Amino acid sequence: MTKNLTYRCAFPLVGQQDVAATVKITIPDSGTTGVRIVNSDLKITATLSVPIVNALRSFQTATTEGTATADVDAAYDGKNMTIGIPGLKVAKQNVPPAGSTPGTMPVDIQGPTPSLIVYKAGTVSLAAGAVFTAKIDTRKADGTPTALGILNVPCTVKTTTPPQDRSLASVPVTGSNVTPPSTGTAPSQPFDKTLTYNCTFPEVGAVNVSGRVQGTIPATGTVNSRVQPTASIAATLPATVVDALRNHGAATVGGKAVADVTNSYNGTSIAIGIPGTVPSTNVPASGDLTAPISLNTPSVAVGAAGTLALGAGPQLNGTFTPLKADGTPTDLGTFNAPCTLNPGQDAGLGAIVFS
Numbered sequence: 057m058t059k060n061l062t063y064r065c066a067f068p069l070v071g072q073q074d075v076a077a078t079v080k081i082t083i084p085d086s087g088t089t090g091v092r093i094v095n096s097d098l099k100i101t102a103t104l105s106v107p108i109v110n111a112l113r114s115f116q117t118a119t120t121e122g123t124a125t126a127d128v129d130a131a132y133d134g135k136n137m138t139i140g141i142p143g144l145k146v147a148k149q150n151v152p153p154a155g156s157t158p159g160t161m162p163v164d165i166q167g168p169t170p171s172l173i174v175y176k177a178g179t180v181s182l183a184a185g186a187v188f189t190a191k192i193d194t195r196k197a198d199g200t201p202t203a204l205g206i207l208n209v210p211c212t213v214k215t216t217t218p219p220q221d222r223s224l225a226s227v228p229v230t231g232s233n234v235t236p237p238s239t240g241t242a243p244s245q246p247f248d249k250t251l252t253y254n255c256t257f258p259e260v261g262a263v264n265v266s267g268r269v270q271g272t273i274p275a276t277g278t279v280n281s282r283v284q285p286t287a288s289i290a291a292t293l294p295a296t297v298v299d300a301l302r303n304h305g306a307a308t309v310g311g312k313a314v315a316d317v318t319n320s321y322n323g324t325s326i327a328i329g330i331p332g333t334v335p336s337t338n339v340p341a342s343g344d345l346t347a348p349i350s351l352n353t354p355s356v357a358v359g360a361a362g363t364l365a366l367g368a369g370p371q372l373n374g375t376f377t378p379l380k381a382d383g384t385p386t387d388l389g390t391f392n393a394p395c396t397l398n399p400g401q402d403a404g405l406g407a408i409v410f411s
Contacts, residue, residue: 057081057224063102063188065211068204069111074214077102079184081169083225087180090234092329093172093227098126098144100165109161112151115204118197121148122206124165125355127185129222133178133324136359138185140282143167143331143352146190165190170354171314171329173369174229175236184222186213236325237318237397239367240404246272247405253291253372255395258388259300265395266292271353273366273406282355283408285366287330289315289349291374298345304386306378310336311390313349316369318403322362327369330354334374349374361411367403371396 059079064072082096104112112120124144130137144167152161174180192207213220243249248270255265271287301309314329332351339345358364372395378386397403 057083059184059222059224061184061220061222062214062216063211064214065209067108067111067209068207069114070107073105073108075102075104075108075211079224081224083182084227087174087227087229089175089177089229089231090173091231093174093180093229095169095171097166098141098169100124100126100144102163102165104161104163106159109152109159112161112194112204113154115194115202116196117151117194117202117204119148119150119195120146120163120192122146122190122192124167124188124190127187128169128224129183129185131181132174132326133176135321135324137321138282138357139170139328140185140187140284140355141167141169141352142354146192168331168352170331173316173327173329175325176233177230180227180229182224182227184213184224186222187211236320237327237367237370238403239318239320239325239365239407240402242273242365242404242407245275245406246270249402251368251401251403252398253395254398255372255374255393257297257300257393258391260296263294263296264398265294267372268292269368269405271405274408275406277358277408277410279361279410280357280359282357284355285353285406287315287317287351287353287405289313289332289351289372291347291349291372293345293347295343298339298343301339301345301378301386301388302341304378304388305380306339306386306388307381308336308338309345309347309376309378310334311374311376313351313372313374315349315351316371317405318367318369320365320367321358322360328354329369329371334376336379339378347374356408358410363407363409365407366405368397368405369403
């Protein structure tokens with residue numbers, strides 16, 4: 057799916073400016089109840105206008121890069137929700153020199169998107185949200201910050217007549233209804249609980265992994281206004297897994313992960329697979345290894361009053377690349393470690409009452 061949109065973005069010196077953007081994402085044509093719907097990375101190419109480029113150049117800006125958050129509107133089972141997808145990377149870009157043609161500046165933005173699991177038949181409709189925000193680090197040719205520093209650039213889809221078509225896809229989901237996972241009992245905030253997952257690793261097979269889940273879920277929210285939960289996981293890999301890594305010469309291990317969070321909102325349940333990163337962690341000489349998982353937890357806004365209950369979802373899946381001391385990969389290469397939440401645990405993380 058490719059969608060061309062025009063945003064109005066606020067920049068220093070030049071104020072509100074039109075920014076043309078091409079949005080690309082691959083979304084499955086159909087889905088099945090209880091089966092994950094996996095979308096591709098979100099890719100956006102934005103074109104900064106000549107006035108914006110001139111303003112950057114006036115502050116001796118040679119390069120820009122940063123991070124961004126893009127809203128996606130989702131509709132399913134008569135419910136509407138806006139998810140703010142964080143963790144998008146604004147690629148490093150050279151500012152074109154004075155007198156160059158055409159004088160505009162392309163900016164590439166990319167990042168992973170959440171996956172979805174729905175539990176009863178229906179249609180999941182997805183659209184580009186109305187809001188996009190970026191934080192842009194401006195640097196001189198010698199690598200030092202410009203006087204602009206880090207720019208906060210808020211953007212909204214430009215109001216036009218007729219309105220711009222922001223739709224991305226409508227995914228029909230078929231199959232028998234599936235009982236959704238429980239969202240458990242909402243704990244006091246901030247939450248801090250330890251859950252046990254059963255995970256499968258190369259050579260070792262299935263082992264239990266302890267995951268300490270921490271974060272904050274706001275207790276209340278206002279309809280159509282954004283709230284921002286936070287969450288992180290510290291997964292403790294048992295000594296048998298660490299021994300296997302060490303036996304293959306691993307000095308460090310890092311990678312990425314997807315952690316499911318089950319959402320129950322006014323009678324409708326969806327599991328959202330939240331992408332995250334596993335920063336490089338030293339492999340110890342003996343014993344367990346605790347791998348932190350930094351999640352790109354989305355913000356959320358809902359279209360009607362009600363309660364949004366959140367719980368740890370059914371799966372936590374990691375992709376790991378162990379490296380030798382010299383930084384080269386071990387013969388394990390990059391491997392997947394799928395994990396399933398063990399039954400009988402209270403998965404509750406929190407509940408937001410929207411009014």
